[in-house]
Amino acid sequence: EDxxxxxxxxxxxHEGDTVTLNCSYEVTNFRSLLWYKQEKKAPTFLFMLTSxxxxxxxxxxxxxxxxxxxFSILNITATQTGDSAVYLxxxxxxxxxxxxxxxxxxxxxxx
Amino acid sequence: SQTIHQWPATLVQPVGSPLSLECTxxxxxxxxxxxxxxxxxxxxxLLFYSVGIGQISSEVPQNLSASRPQDRQFILSSKKLLLxxxxxxxxxxxxxxxxxxxxxxSGTQLSVL
Numbered sequence: 180e181d182x183x184x185x186x187x188x189x190x191x192x193h194e195g196d197t198v199t200l201n202c203s204y205e206v207t208n209f210r211s212l213l214w215y216k217q218e219k220k221a222p223t224f225l226f227m228l229t230s231x232x233x234x235x236x237x238x239x240x241x242x243x244x245x246x247x248x249x250f251s252i253l254n255i256t257a258t259q260t261g262d263s264a265v266y267l268x269x270x271x272x273x274x275x276x277x278x279x280x281x282x283x284x285x286x287x288x289x290x
Numbered sequence: 291s292q293t294i295h296q297w298p299a300t301l302v303q304p305v306g307s308p309l310s311l312e313c314t315x316x317x318x319x320x321x322x323x324x325x326x327x328x329x330x331x332x333x334x335x336l337l338f339y340s341v342g343i344g345q346i347s348s349e350v351p352q353n354l355s356a357s358r359p360q361d362r363q364f365i366l367s368s369k370k371l372l373l374x375x376x377x378x379x380x381x382x383x384x385x386x387x388x389x390x391x392x393x394x395x396s397g398t399q400l401s402v403l
Contacts (some may be wrong), residue, residue, distance in 0.1 A: 185333075211390045221380065222334075223359040267333065269392070276322050276341070276386045277349070282333035 181206040181272045185200045193289050196258050202268035203250040212251050214242055215267040215281070222267055225253070258288045274281035292317035296381045296395030304403050309354075309368040313381030316362065323364040324392070329338040329377040333346055340364060341386070345392050376402045 186201045211229045216221035226235040229290065231246035239258075244251045255262055265283040272279060296313045303309060315321050322341050326334040339347040340357035345357050353372050357365045364381060381395040 198317065204335070213391065215394075224391055224393065227391055245303070266360045269334075271390060275339075276383075276384060277336055277339050278324075278392055280326075280334040285331075 181270070181279055183268060183270055183279050185284050187267055188282065189285040189287070191289065192258055194259055195262045196288075197254065197256045198258060198286060199234040200253040200255075200266050201250060202253070204268075204270050205269050206279075207273035209249075210268065210271055212223065212244055212279070213269045214251070214253050215269070217265045217267055218263075225259070225266075226265075230281060255286075258286075259277045260288050260290050262286060269274055292383075292393065294381065294383055294393060296398060297325065299396065299397060300399045301401070303371050305373055305402055306370050309366070309371050309375070309400070311366040311381075311400075312352045312377055313366075313395055315383045316363055318385065320361060322386050323358060324382040324384070325364065325366050326380045327384060328387060328397075330377075334380065335349070336389070338364075338366070345346045371402045373402050376400055 185202045192198055212229055213227050214225040215226055226242045228244035228251055231244055234241055234243045239256045242253045266283050267280050268285045269278045269280045292318045320388045325337040327337055328334050340358045343358050343361055354368050360386050379398045382390045382392045
């Protein structure tokens with residue numbers, strides 16, 4: 180059965196800290212992995228990863244995929260209170276465009 | 291540019307009452323459409339998925355149904371709500387083979403009392 184597992188479930192850090200969020204997956208015929216940030220309502224798209232070892236970067240956020248070990252990490256450097264959110268990762272299941280999501284990591288950044 | 295509209299934003303309904311949540315997408319054609327539910331503190335659970343008008347895939351046996359009467363319209367319904375139907379409902383769209391990103395509506399917080 181396809182699945183996505185995220186860790187940790189929650190994390191509390193102080194402004195300026197660096198955090199690493201993990202997403203491991205098991206899916207037949209992997210195609211892509213997506214990261215989202217959910218603050219209050221709609222999850223907003225952060226990254227899509229398809230190739231192993233290639234880092235995607237946007238400002239203080241970056242993500243990388245390891246297709247051999249079946250995981251991805253999301254790094255946030257110099258965290259700010261505005262980074263407080265739930266971070267979700269998702270993968271499309273084999274042969275379909277149905278996406279399964281992990282339970283998310285709830286990040287709280289203290290001033 | 292593409293936009294997705296979902297309404298209402300919040301809804302409080304008594305047990306046993308009907309439900310209709312609507313989602314529309316603008317700026318694209320033949321999108322894949324999705325209904326997800328998110329329980330408090332949990333991830334997103336896929337409820338329904340549609341690749342075209344009248345084509346609905348149900349992922350979880352439940353008290354809910356979905357319909358796609360037009361290409362860019364997706365409706366989530368129930369004839370009689372249960373307490374367990376409470377949750378945060380999200381509509382999403384994607385372009386399938388063109389681009390595997392999903393884009394979400396702003397969600398509906400449903401409380402069944």
